[in-house]
Amino acid sequence: MKALYSLFLVFALAAIALVGAGALGMERTFGLYIPFLAAAVFVVGFCWRVVQWGKSAVPFCIPTTCGQQESLPWIKQSTIENPSTTTGVVLRMLLEVLLFRSLFRNNQPQLYSDGRVRYASSKWLWLGALAFHYSFLIIFLRHMRFFTEPVPALIRGIESVDSMLQIAAPTLYLTDLVFIAAVTYLFLRRVVVPNIRYISQVQDYFPLFLILGIGLSGIFMRYFAKVDIMAVKELTMGLVTFSWKAPQGIGAIFYVHLFLVSVLLIYFPLSKLMHMGGVFLSPTRNMNCASRKFRHINPWKFENVHYHTYEEYEDEFREKMVEKGIPVEKPL
Amino acid sequence: MSTLPRPEELYAKINHTPPKADWMDVPVDIKPGRYCYAANPDSLNYVGLPHARKWNPLDEDWKLPENWKEIIFNGIRERLDKYRSFKVFMDICVRCGACADKCHFFIGSGDPKNMPVLRAELIRSVYRGEFTTFGKLLGKFAGARPLTEEVLKEWWYYLFQCSECRRCSVFCPYGIDTAEITIMGRELINLLGLNIDWIATPVANCYRTGNHLGIQPHAFFDMIDFFCDDIEDITGIRPEPQFNKKGADILFVTPSGDVFADPGTYTCMGYLILFEYLKREYGLDVTWSTYASEGGNFGFFTSHETMKRLNSKIYMEAARLGVKWIIGGECGHMWRVLHQYMDTLNGPEFQSSNMTVPKNPITGTVFQHAASTKMIHITEFTADLIKHGKLNLDKSRNAGIHLTWHDSCNTSRGMGLFEEPRYIIRHVVDKFTDMPPGTIREETFCCGGGAGLNAGECEELRMMGGLPRASAVKYVHEKYGVNMLGCVCAIDRAVLPGTMKYWVPEVTVCGLHELVGNALVIPGEKEREVNLRGEDLPGKEDE
Incomplete structure (x- = not known):
């Protein structure tokens, strides 16, 4: 049901763009105002969220240690999984952000009828997530050719590697395939795996469908509708050079694509997609684990704390202590 | 106290398939054998913790202070500012499910609310409903719900089914640590005097x-x-x-x-x-x-x-x-x-x-x-x-x-x-x-x-x-x-x-x-016949 809601919502959004930019001829709204507004919401919203997190204090040093600590010199420390230097912490974060280190640990318990719990390796989520994020990144970078003139060599390089199979015309991008496969996998596991379905919410399905919608509309434009690329570039360059004019003959499908991207940009800072920024601020990952070596300072103070002092303790138990020969501050 | 089933029975009963109904619609059912007795008010009073009283988790009425919601909301607000962990962990979970089957309580009980992600969602849903614009506008659609007595009871029950072991945090791609969420949750319910006696005393x-x-x-x-x-x-x-x-x-x-x-x-x-x-x-x-x-x-x-x-x-x-x-x-x-x-x-x-x-x-x-x-x-x-x-x-x-x-x-x-x-x-x-x-x-x-x-x-x-x-x-x-x-x-x-x-x-x-x-051989010790438990040492059984 939640998946269907999300699907309908994405269809509705696509329909808005179709009707708006197509039938109603609101090209300027869908091609200029909304994308600009969306980009602004994204940038401001993203920064605002990160600043809000940054304003929260980090009172304690609470990294999750995932390897041997630094202790005796002859014991080999796990310098990345339990880092005691800044370099170690940076490497830990890089592994986490670039290679999804923690997700790679994933395993799956299975209860056997002989009364034993066994753990099977389970790397599909890791693989799916990695495929999704990296293909998304490459597709994003490829799109920079629409916003630059001349197109930088790096972008052209990515493009030529991505299309190295030289299949079809226009040539097929490998990342398009990987991307659609990965998003489909991420969606299917939410529907098929009972526990994942149980925890999934509208806001888990919606971004998947939205992103899938963006991908499919893009693919449709490139391989099937064969939209006039020069006209598109004219529009996108108009966006970045602030000299926008509505080009002719792009077709409504382009506006669907652009509108869904705009919705994604607006939705991003409001949603779980902010994990992109949040992962860098996670105190269980980004802190130095050598908490006995370096004192972490809590920026705020506990107010009016009551302690049970030794004097109060001795006053209550002095006789009993003296009886056993335990030294006391004040004799009986 | 409930009677413990035999190990084979308990094992055979573990079912990891969640119920059909949405988890928000499954009311909390406090089961004997899975909850701890309420804190003795004398213990709370001794250390000056608030709202000490006699209450029973199985009772309908938990004798909450009149302004209990306000206390919780203020408590959440304060902790969001004081603990970045809490704020970030409330916001960035994508419910990928990597943690779901990592909790020993979930593996052994099959209760879906013992999946770390769902344990956190119990609190997150209220956070969304009361502290985020999106949640206030869209309600359940945005995974949000209001705080009710039922919800509070659910918090209590599941916050004392987490042992703060951090295993889920090892597997989480963002390091979301359920221990941290449980710690915050327990702080909040302690503001209402809802500790358990095995801790309070x-x-x-x-x-x-x-x-x-x-x-x-x-x-x-x-x-x-x-x-x-x-x-x-x-x-x-x-x-x-x-x-x-x-x-x-x-x-x-x-x-x-x-x-x-x-x-x-x-x-x-x-x-x-x-x-x-x-x-x-x-x-x-x-x-x-x-x-x-x-x-x-x-x-x-x-x-x-x-x-x-x-x-x-x-x-x-x-x-x-x-x-x-x-x-x-x-x-x-x-x-x-x-x-x-x-x-x-x-x-x-x-x-x-x-x-x-x-x-x-x-x-x-x-x-x-x-x-x-x-x-x-x-x-x-x-x-x-x-x-x-x-x-x-x-x-x-x-x-x-x-x-x-x-x-x-x-x-x-x-x-x-x-x-x-x-x-x-x-x-x-x-x-x-x-x-x-x-x-x-x-x-x-x-x-x-x-x-x-x-x-x-x-x-x-x-x-x-x-x-x-x-x-x-x-x-x-x-x-x-x-x-x-x-x-x-x-x-x-x-x-x-x-x-x-x-x-x-x-x-x-x-x-x-x-x-x-x-x-360890202490200089001058006699030849030991038994270990520290008083059991015969190997080779000394016959003497």
Whole structure:
């Protein structure tokens, strides 16, 4: 049901763009105002969220240690999984952000009828997530050719590697395939795996469908509708050079694509997609684990704390202590 | 109290398929055997915690203060500002499900609300509904719901089905730590006086007598004296521990469970033998304290402030006695607190400037890794002594033991203590086999009774939570003949004997320094006939 809601919502959004930019001829709204507004919401919203997190204090040093600590010199420390230097912490974060280190640990318990719990390796989520994020990144970078003139060599390089199979015309991008496969996998596991379905919410399905919608509309434009690329570039360059004019003959499908991207940009800072920024601020990952070596300072103070002092303790138990020969501050 | 089903029945009943209805529509059902009794109001009053009253979790009316919602909302607001962990963890979960099957309570109970992601969603849904624009506008559509008494009861029930072991956090791609969320959740419900007694009463005891068990100084003295009698019987040598001695070099602090109940008591005897040996051989000057007679900290399971109040004694006592540095005994959450919190909580206020970076006077080793906190773990100390050949160890006295090692959750994921105990193990026992990967080291399982859940009345929950650990023990028992489960945590020593008896009755539980105490040859000792448990030593059975 939640998946269907999300699907309908994405269809509705696509329909808005179709009707708006197509039938109603609101090209300027869908091609200029909304994308600009969306980009602004994204940038401001993203920064605002990160600043809000940054304003929260980090009172304690609470990294999750995932390897041997630094202790005796002859014991080999796990310098990345339990880092005691800044370099170690940076490497830990890089592994986490670039290679999804923690997700790679994933395993799956299975209860056997002989009364034993066994753990099977389970790397599909890791693989799916990695495929999704990296293909998304490459597709994003490829799109920079629409916003630059001349197109930088790096972008052209990515493009030529991505299309190295030289299949079809226009040539097929490998990342398009990987991307659609990965998003489909991420969606299917939410529907098929009972526990994942149980925890999934509208806001888990919606971004998947939205992103899938963006991908499919893009693919449709490139391989099937064969939209006039020069006209598109004219529009996108108009966006970045602030000299926008509505080009002719792009077709409504382009506006669907652009509108869904705009919705994604607006939705991003409001949603779980902010994990992109949040992962860098996670105190269980980004802190130095050598908490006995370096004192972490809590920026705020506990107010009016009551302690049970030794004097109060001795006053209550002095006789009993003296009886056993335990030294006391004040004799009986 | 409910009757515990037989292990096969309990195992057969585990069902990991969630119900059809949306989790928000499944009302909380507080089941006997899975919840702990409410806090005794006297205990809450003793430490000045709010809204102490008699109440019963099974009653409809929890006698909440009239403005309870306002208290919770203000509490959340305050904590979002004070703890970035809380704020970030409320916001960034993508519900990928990597954590879902990592919780021992979920594996053993199948209750979907024991999936870490859902445990967090219980609070997150209210956070969304009350603190985010999106959630306020879209309600359930945005995964949000209002705070009701039903929801509060659900919080309470599941916040006391989390042992704060952090296993889920290891697998989370953003490091979201359910322990952190549980800690915040428990702080919030403590604002309404909704603690459990197995936590609240130890907290009050610890505040008053210095330890969770409420052992007063003369009794503490007597208990240790009793161990000294036993040691004298076994070895012919009587340890003479020092108490509250001013001017000693080192303060020793251990969980009070070690002086109170088997098998922790044997571990305690191990400490006594070790310190006696080092005193006689090298003149090591160690003191115990009756005031700082608790290493553990049930305040940690109540609120950060309560943790600070109970923990303060360690530095205060170190300063009063004028010791140079501190050794801590074998305990789990105690070491989470000592390693990650103590220096921040109480260092600036209470750590004496006369304390020095820990330096082992016998080996000359400077424990640089504890340069600021000035407290080291006893396995770091013992491993260093063994490495320098300072201990005369006779492994053959542990020859009847085939050991496996339970990495305790807190020393694993809140510290990283893996090789120190294993190094000691290799020098005190011949037969040692680790459990399979995925169940040890950073992926180790909780015993099922951490974070204050070792109450008699929640035994069923504990047996469920103990299943993953027990299953791995069963494997090495059946395959390699393991008959002893070693651990470095007092809660483990209290919980695991029951768990083993239930799931793998052939395996018993010990602490590491029990094995050290058995193996250590004190100069001038008589030939030992029995181990610290009074059982015949291998080869001495017939005499």
